[in-house]
Amino acid sequence: xxxxxxxxxxxxxxxxxxxxxxxxxxxxxxxxxxxxxxxxxxxxxxxxxxxxxxxxxxxxxxxxxxxxxxxxxxxxxxxxxxxxx
Numbered sequence: 001x002x003x004x005x006x007x008x009x010x011x012x013x014x015x016x017x018x019x020x021x022x023x024x025x026x027x028x029x030x031x032x033x034x035x036x037x038x039x040x041x042x043x044x045x046x047x048x049x050x051x052x053x054x055x056x057x058x059x060x061x062x063x064x065x066x067x068x069x070x071x072x073x074x075x076x077x078x079x080x081x082x083x084x085x
Contacts, residue, residue, distance in 0.1 A: 001025050001033060 002009060002025055004018040011017075017024035033039050034048040 001030065 002016065002018050002023055004023075008019045009016055010019050014027045015024045016027070016030060031048050035046055037046040040046060
């Protein structure tokens with residue numbers, strides 16, 4: 001598409017450009033072309049896929065557990081555990 005060496009291509013503002021020239025291609029055009037096998041170089045698999053992972057800087061707790069403990073001065077027969085959610 002840009003016919004340049006990999007190290008001469010820059011990416012900014014959703015455009016791939018050849019360093020030192022005014023030649024540029026938008027990200028949408030690159031994505032469209034990636035899924036057309038006839039327009040790709042020989043041996044290059046069609047598609048545009050990526051996989052990544054994320055590790056937060058601290059533990060996260062998407063759910064929470066709560067426990068409570070209480071003491072009653074009443075005899076056990078008159079005391080009742082009551083949980084409200």
